Amino acid sequence: MEIFDPIEYKQMVKEYQDNDKPLDWFDTIYKIANGDYKKVFWADLEPNPYLMDWIKNHPIKKQNPKAIVVGCGVGDDAQALSQLGFEVTAFDIAPTAIELCKKRYPNSKVNYLVANLFEYDNSWFQNFDLVYECNTIQVLPGVYRTKARVAISNLVCKNGYALVSCRSREKSRQKDDIPLPLDKDEIDQFVLSDKLKEISFLAYDDEQVPSVPHFFAVYKRVL
Numbered sequence: 738m739e740i741f742d743p744i745e746y747k748q749m750v751k752e753y754q755d756n757d758k759p760l761d762w763f764d765t766i767y768k769i770a771n772g773d774y775k776k777v778f779w780a781d782l783e784p785n786p787y788l789m790d791w792i793k794n795h796p797i798k799k800q801n802p803k804a805i806v807v808g809c810g811v812g813d814d815a816q817a818l819s820q821l822g823f824e825v826t827a828f829d830i831a832p833t834a835i836e837l838c839k840k841r842y843p844n845s846k847v848n849y850l851v852a853n854l855f856e857y858d859n860s861w862f863q864n865f866d867l868v869y870e871c872n873t874i875q876v877l878p879g880v881y882r883t884k885a886r887v888a889i890s891n892l893v894c895k896n897g898y899a900l901v902s903c904r905s906r907e908k909s910r911q912k913d914d915i916p917l918p919l920d921k922d923e924i925d926q927f928v929l930s931d932k933l934k935e936i937s938f939l940a941y942d943d944e945q946v947p948s949v950p951h952f953f954a955v956y957k958r959v960l
């Protein structure tokens with residue numbers, strides 16, 4: 738795939754998933770952008786407004802709070818969190834994504850690094866006051882989704898928060914979609930399985946035409 742084509746994209750992802758190599762295609766998307774972060778088709782090129790609103794309304798009362806951005810893509814959310822005073826780690830499995838972030842923000846205080854959500858360093862375990870996940874789970878298939886959710890929850894420190902943004906779907910619909918949006922039962926496992934406390938939950942339709950349903954959820958580790 739040399740330029741982005743939605744049908745070729747879905748076929749490519751399906752092939753990798755069918756061959757149980759669901760992590761091996763991400764870098765391709767960044768490589769075809771050919772050094773231009775604006776050409777990464779899934780990048781909004783601005784921080785998520787729901788993330789920004791939540792933080793502005795719920796400042797974390799701690800000196801140098803630590804945030805981590807999962808699957809950070811081209812870095813808008815990580816950069817914004819850094820500007821809001823967080824000490825930010827932002828990681829992605831795609832080396833080309835991290836190269837783009839470093840080139841885009843040469844003087845950034847964010848620690849951008851290549852890392853796999855499924856194999857992160859033990860020092861990250863329950864180490865972050867704020868964990869931001871946007872659209873990583875939905876690009877994974879089957880058991881990788883559960884593993885991803887657990888790994889995300891395990892980053893949250895005591896009294897810390899996980900903020901989760903994703904596309905959503907009604908249960909038993911769109912089962913073959915790529916990406917596969919989360920249904921309510923799936924996202925509820927942050928509470929039911931991972932024992933985080935739900936602080937707020939928003940289901941909304943975005944402003945695209947036709948609009949796309951989304952969830953934006955906030956969880957807290959209270960135990």
Ligand SMILES: C[S@@+](CC[C@H](N)C(=O)[O-])C[C@H]1O[C@@H](n2cnc3c(N)ncnc32)[C@H](O)[C@@H]1O
Pocket residue numbers: 760763764779780781807808809810811828829830831834852853854855870871872873876
């Ligand atoms: C749909 S993109 C979303 C990127 C970004 N969060 C955003 O909102 O624009 C999903 C990102 O997750 C990354 N990713 C997928 N699996 C990962 C893993 N196991 N560990 C780290 N990053 C992963 C991909 O490389 C990709 O950048």
